[in-house]
Amino acid sequence: MSRPELQAPPEIYYGDIEAKKYTNNSRIQQIQADMTYRALELLNLPPDEPAFLLDIGCGSGLSGEILDDEGYTWVGVDVAPSMLEVALEREVEGDLFLQDIGQGFGFRPGSFDGAISISVIQWLLNAETSHPTSSPPHRLARFFTTLHSALRNPSRAILQFYPTSDDQIQLITSIAQKAGFGGGVVVDYPNSKKARKVFLCLFVGSGGAQQVPKGLEGESPEEEERAKFEKRRERIKKREKDGKRKSIKGKDWILKKKELYRQRGKESVPRDSKFTGRKRKPVF
Numbered sequence: 001m002s003r004p005e006l007q008a009p010p011e012i013y014y015g016d017i018e019a020k021k022y023t024n025n026s027r028i029q030q031i032q033a034d035m036t037y038r039a040l041e042l043l044n045l046p047p048d049e050p051a052f053l054l055d056i057g058c059g060s061g062l063s064g065e066i067l068d069d070e071g072y073t074w075v076g077v078d079v080a081p082s083m084l085e086v087a088l089e090r091e092v093e094g095d096l097f098l099q100d101i102g103q104g105f106g107f108r109p110g111s112f113d114g115a116i117s118i119s120v121i122q123w124l125l126n127a128e129t130s131h132p133t134s135s136p137p138h139r140l141a142r143f144f145t146t147l148h149s150a151l152r153n154p155s156r157a158i159l160q161f162y163p164t165s166d167d168q169i170q171l172i173t174s175i176a177q178k179a180g181f182g183g184g185v186v187v188d189y190p191n192s193k194k195a196r197k198v199f200l201c202l203f204v205g206s207g208g209a210q211q212v213p214k215g216l217e218g219e220s221p222e223e224e225e226r227a228k229f230e231k232r233r234e235r236i237k238k239r240e241k242d243g244k245r246k247s248i249k250g251k252d253w254i255l256k257k258k259e260l261y262r263q264r265g266k267e268s269v270p271r272d273s274k275f276t277g278r279k280r281k282p283v284f
C-alpha cells in the first residue's frame, strides 16, 4: 500500500471513517506517542516551566494528548475536519483551528515558545492543485516563513516527517533555512528500516549558537521503547496521584467549547451528536 499522502488530499483521506480508525489503532497511538516524546526531548524546553506550544497537523490529538499529560498549553491546527472532530470528542485541552498549513499561519509574531509536528509535513510535498502558487516549494515557503515569525526568539520547532528521498530532505531544509531557521536534520536509528525516524530540528535565533542534537543509534529500539512507555505510565500515575492530571471533561464542557468556537465565527464546528461527551477509552 502506498503512503497516505500519495493517495488523496489530507482532508479527503482523513474522512470520518479513517479519522476514527487512525485514532483507535493502538499501534498508531504508541508510535505517535513515542515520536511526540522524542520531539519534546529535542525541543529542549526548560523543565517545570509553563510553555505555549503549537502542534502543527494535530489531527485527532494523539500528539496533543501527550502535551496535555506533560502540562503544556497548546494550539493545534489541522486541515481535516473529521480529525478535528475526533479531537474535540476526545476532549483534548488544546484550542483547535481548521487550517491548511500550506497557506501559512496568521499568528501574532513571537506567539509560541516552541512547535512540534508529528507525521505531517510530507503532505506539503504533494501539489494540491495545478495553480503555480500551489506548488510544493511555494507552500513550504509560506509554511516556514510564517512559522518562523510565529515563534519567539530563541526557540525551536521539531518536525518529524516521512521523506521518500534525500532530495526531499534537501528541498525542505533549504526552504526552512531561507525562511530564517537554523538547525538541521536528526535521524534516529538510521540503520533500522522499521525504526528509522527523521526529525527536522529548527532553531529560531541564538545567533547560530545552538547545536543540532545527535540522533539515537542502534538497530533495535524495542527495549528502549518499552522502557519509555513504562516511564510514561509512571508519570501519568504520579500526576494522577498528585491530582495534577486533568479531569475528564463532560458533555457540558464540550458543548461550551463548541459554542465558543461558533461565537468566534468558525464554520467547521462539528454538530452536537449523541457521541458528544462520550467517555474516553483508557490508553492502557
Ligand SMILES: C[S@@+](CC[C@H](N)C(=O)[O-])C[C@H]1O[C@@H](n2cnc3c(N)ncnc32)[C@H](O)[C@@H]1O
Pocket (backbone or CB within 6 Å): 010, 011, 014, 032, 056, 057, 058, 059, 060, 061, 062, 063, 077, 078, 079, 080, 083, 099, 100, 101, 102, 117, 118, 119, 120, 123, 124
Ligand atoms: C498522520 S496524521 C498525524 C496527526 C497527529 N500529528 C498525530 O501524531 O497523530 C497527519 C495529519 O496531518 C494533517 N495535514 C496534512 N496536510 C496538512 C495541511 N496542509 N495543513 C494542515 N494539516 C495537514 C492531516 O489532516 C492529518 O491530521
